[in-house]
Every structure is written in C-alpha cells, then in structure tokens.
Amino acid sequence: MKMNLKNKIVCIVMAVLLFGLSVFAIARPKDEYSDTERRLLSQMPAVTVKSVMNGTFMTEFEDYTLDQFPHREAFRTLKALVVKYVFNNSQNNDIYIHDGYYAAQQYPLNTQSIDHVAKVFNSVCDRYFAEGDYNLYFSVIPDKGYFLQEQAKQLPLDYETLVDSLRAQVPQLSYIDIFDTLQLTNFYKTDTHWRQETLTDCADMLLSAMNAKNDVQYIEKELSVPFYGVYYGQAALPAQPEQIRYLDADLFAEVTVYDHENRKQIGVYDLQKANGKDPYEFFLSGPLSLITIENPDASTDRELFLFRDSFGSSIAPLFIGSYSKITLMDIRYLQSAMLGNFVDFTEGSDILFLYSSMILNDGTTLK
C-alpha cells in the first residue's frame, strides 16, 4: 500500500469515527437512569453566567458527557474486558470476581470507622438503655470477601481485629458470633446481600443467643424477575441473572407491618418493589428508617429492637415468630439521638445491633 493512500485511509477512518461519535453523542436522545448502576444519569446543565464563571457548568457538563455517551454500557464493558484480560488486573472499579461471585475489596480495616461505630452504639446504649433492664446484643455479618479474599488472592480485611476491636469498645453489648453459620453460598453472586432462603441457621443462632424460640414453618418461593445485583453494574461484565427466593409463612399474612417514615402499612414482602430498580427491596420494602412488625399471634410478649442495615430487611422476617413486636431502626437515615421521639423502648426487650462488616468498616454513615 502506498504511503499516501495509507495516510488518506487513516485520516478518513479516524475522522468518521471521531465526528460520527461526536454527532451521535450530541444528537441521541438522553437517558435518565442507568439500570445497571442504579443511579440517575446527569443531564445537560443550565448555562448561567454564575455557573460558567465559578466552573460548576464545566464540571457538570463533563459529568453529562460521560453519562450520556453513546453505547456507554458497551464502552464500560470494553474497559472491564481490557482491564481483566489485557492488563490481567483482578479488579475493575474495585470489584473482583471469583468462581462467579462478584465482591468488593473491603481492605484495609478502617479503625477510625470502627471507633465511630462503637461511639454511636455506646451513645445509643447510654441514652436509651442505661436505666432499666434490657438484653443488649450485637452481631457482625461478614461480607462475601470473608469467604473469598484468600482464594481470590485479594488484600485481606482483618475481620478478627474488626470484631475484637468492636467487642472491646462496646462491653455492655453481648457479641453473637454468626460467622460459622454462613458460607459463600449464602450470598447472591452479583449482589452484596445474603440470600434469605439460606438464613434459617443464622437466624436460629441469633434467636437462640437471645433466648428466643422460633418454630415457624416456612415455604420457599421464588420471584419471577431476573435479579442483577449491585456489583453487576459496577463490574460492567456480562453475568447471568439470579433469582430471588424467599421464605413465606402463613403467619406473615397476619402480621401488621408499618412504615413510620411514609406513615403507611406495608407487607413483609413487597411485590411492587420486586419489579423495581432494586429487586432486593422486595424484603420489607427496602431502605426505610423505621418499621414496626406486630405479630398478634405471638405466644410471647417479648419485643425486639433491631438496629440494622439493609441485610436486616431479609433476616428480620425470620424473627417474626419469636416476638410480639419487632422495631427495625436504620440509623443511617434516622439520627440515633432522635429515636426517642419515635420509639418507646419497652423494658425487658431484646436489643440487637446487627450490621454488615461493610457498613462497620465504612461506618461514618451511622448517625
């Protein structure tokens, strides 16, 4: 091929690519939401003298061009494939995959975060449980990394130190160890969360440590919607959808579940949410700051106050048979200092702080 012809081809091909993508980027209809990343996409910012002069327009415009780039998902997948197969890097966007399981590296241990969490737990206990008779417990839910990090050759989070550090700082709480009741298969492959249908042993361990009994018979059911977890979107690599299975019981039809945040009655399971952006919100309608579950058929008048994160949504239904009332509080969304305005902590109740290691290691969100 003559040099001149080759140079012409290079110029024409690259011009077509550059101008083609440019025109496509400008002209294409804009997306509002990314299903895989579960977030709203940036839109064209308004041009004002102020926003141009202080640079916010430029920053927002850059976000907009990234979010609205044509075939964005395909480009994200291309990057993930290059990182994985060309650069041989085990992580893309901090997500690694081993044996089909997607996980985020939690390393290193954030001691400041653990200290903060301990401070919040102690402050809650001092404020609400210093006087009166309460049974105080805490437990740590390991994330998938606990089971994967060694075989996937990832930098290890020191779970032992995490737990020991927390135990040492919250002596008034009795620790319930559930690590041995869990294994990798208790978790969704592409999501952070655990699978409810596999949690009966774990729930029994927690209940037994709190001297509660559970003899509810469950029926395992399956949702028909395909489930892609949160790591699927972050990793940007192709994956098979999973199915959400759940444990149902006749008892669940009898209980009253109340969402105090939106002041309405909800169900133990929310089929509408199952078809929404995050099907995991099927369990107790997802991230709500304050929920109460009342069981009129309970053979006891014991109450459980559960300080929890999103993992609590799926395990809490398995506690229903053991208590007359369960109050779920998410102090990421509700200031713990304000809880007294909304919750009446009945004396003699069980108090359980149940948090995943991910939240504890990034616990600045706890208020």
Next chain:
Amino acid sequence: MLFSSIPFLYYFLPCVLLLYAIAPKRLKNTVLMLTSLVFYGWGEPKYVILMVATIAIGYVTGLLIEKWIDTKPRLAKLMLIVSVAFCLGFLGYFKYANFFVENFVALTGLSVKALNVALPIGISFYTFQILSYSVDVYRKDVPAQKNPVNLAAYIAMFPQLIAGPIVRYSDIAEQLVNRTHTWDKTAAGIRRFILGLAKKVLLANILGEVCDAFKASDDKSVLFFWLYAVCYMLHVYFDFSGYSDMAIGLGHLFGFRFVENFNYPYIAASVTEFWRRWHISLGSWFRDYVYIPLGGNRVGKLRHCFNIFVVWMLTGFWHGADWTFIVWGIYFAILLMIEKFFLLKYLKKTKIVNHIYVLLFVLFSFVIFNASDMGEAVQYLGGLFGIGGYPLVSESFFWYLRNYLPILLVGCVGATPAIKTACNKLHENKTADRVLNVMEPLVLIALLLTVTAFLVDGSYNPFLYFRF
C-alpha cells in the same frame, strides 16, 4: 479542559477541526486564537483576562522594542524590562506568592495572612513563551509580530498551552503565516495524538493508581517502596511525554511542526544525556535564556558551578512552588557538576553500569519530586533502603505487583525505542510492511475506542501540571 477527556475529544476537538477546516486561510489563526481562549476559559474563565493582558503586553512591548532597538536602544531595553517584569511579576505573584509568604512566616514567626492565590493553569508555559519572544525580538533574532491575532494564536495555542512543549516564537514564526496542510501531515498528527492519548490514559493513569494506592497504604514495605518509585518514574514519563505527543500531534493537524520534547530519556547513559532527552524544550529554554546569558561554561570553574546551580535551582522551582522541587533541581545540579568535572569520562567507558546509575539516580529524583514535603521525601528515600523499620515485603506489595505487572512490563518496554525499532525493521520486509500498513488504522481505532471506554467509565485521570 484535559486532552484526555470526553468533552475535549468528542465536543471541543471536532468543533475546532470543523471550524478550522471551513475557515479561509486568512482566518485560520483567528479560529485558533478564539478556540484557544475558549479552551483556556473552560478551565479558568477568570484567568482568560490575565492571559489576554499578558499577550497584549508582549505584543506592544515587542513592537516598541523593534521600533526603538536601533534608534533608541535604552527605550528598547526598557520595553524588554517591562515585558520581563510583567511576565515574571505575574508568574511570581500567582505561582510563588503563597510559597514566599509561608516561608517568611515560618522564618520570622510573624503573623502574615495567607494570600491563597490560585495558580492559573499553564501560566509557566505561556509566560516563558512571551519572555522568549520579547528577548528574541530584542536580540533581533526574529522580527516583532505585527498581527496581534498571530501573536495571540501563538501564545494561546491550545495544543501546547497547558503542558507544553514550550514552543519558541522563532520556531513557528514562519509557520504562523505560511503553513501547509497535507494528508501526510494530518495522518502523522492523528497517529501521534492517539499514541499520546493512549500513553496517558492506558499507561500513565494506570501506573498512577499504584502510586496513589502506595501513598495511602499503611502496609508499606521496602519492595513496595521500590515498586512505587518505578511506577512513578514510568507514570510521570508516560504522562508528560503523552501530553507532549498529543500537543505535537494536534500541532500537525493545524499545520504546525512543534519541537520534540522527549526522546526516550530512560535509555540515557548519563544524567547529562538524560536532560538532553527529558523535557527538551524546557532545558533548551533555560540554556538559551539563563545559562548562556550568565556566561555558560565560558567562565571560571567556580562561576561555571554557580551558573549550573542557578539554572537547575530555577528549573526545579519552575516545576512547582515547593522546597521539594527546589531540592530536586539542586540534586540534578550536583549530579551534573559531578559528571562534568569527574564522572562523565568513566561513564563513557561502561555499557551497563552507566544505565543503571542513571535509572537509579533519576528514580531517587522522582521520589523527591513527588513527595508532598521534604519530610516525606526523606522518609521515602529511606524506605527504599529499609530505613524506618519497614519489612522487606508486604501483602500489598505482592497484590499490586501481581495486578499491575503486565502494565509495568509494557511500560518498561514502551519507555525504550524497542517497539519503534522493531516496527522500522518490519517495514523493511515487504510482506510485514503490508501487514503493518493494514494493521495501523485498526490499531488506531482500537486504541481510540479503548481510551474512550476508560474515560467513559470515569477512570482515574489526574492532571499533573497544575503546579507547573
């Protein structure tokens, strides 16, 4: 606006190319000037005024210098002083005022309010260009530019505005009024630009991730220090030379030929040679406008040492207003003096030791260069030799080595002319030449799409020159 960004690649650049292509010849510099001001204003809207003022001063003083140089030499000299004073004044205030105030406070203990002056991007590059223009006109090396648009297009030209190379007016004065646009030049520009873009996004940025992770890590070890130092050495090379490649490539697209800025510096056999291959435009600028006017090497030994010391201290200080940069410059001054008066003759006799010596001492220099302060520089240099109680290895070292080894190897090979030499050899073979010719557009497409993918995913994309 960064070259390695979606707004530049798919919004700004196509618009500029289109406007430039349809503009008649006499308006092409106007298009370049206006689009360059938009480019600059995108990142620093308020500092466009500063840049325009600096250009105006350079333009007016240039004309007056030329007018009076033969008839009223004193006034011509005064105009030169005015131009130099304004350029250095702006540079001194915006870049160094904070540094001087902080050090004054530290030295005297007096309570002086911090100025907190923001540094306009690219000020070190464009003030140096105006300085060289004024000096060249004063020396009668070039005629003053009569057309303000042409001068503004030269100084503000966006391809070289924020990260160099420092293009001398004398090198492109002719091209400003008379330049050609050919398929060959355009294709060469595209090739060079995409190669630079890939160096920046696919090599420099990824190696930079290791450097940032190391700095944040509590799991440092001796070998992790070495891994960091090697990664930073490659990171800064691919970042800076990638930017220069993009600038030179863009220059080609607009019909210009800019000076080369990097020539495989890590294959140098001495530190003296390293500086002939690293940031060539800056080295030659200081040589021509500081070192030679000070007397260069045509002076006594002591004065020669002083000249080297001053030039390299200023070179270091040019890179940033911090003691680490000054020490970095002095470090090279000392090495260059040692080589000049003693070591060079021995280095010429070796074939491997000299390269190891250069790589090691350049590596140490970049540890100082990238340190946040001198305390960290000393800590990191000590860490390389196990001082500070660090273990030999750590889990983090193994993790980063395992996950970044391929990119590290590509970086090591890419920092040498091996790939270029191999391609040139292959072109000598007819069949291989045909294959390479067919492959070239495909490789360019693959590189552009891959870079786009990394940018779209919002990857790590630092800009190193905000302190320059």
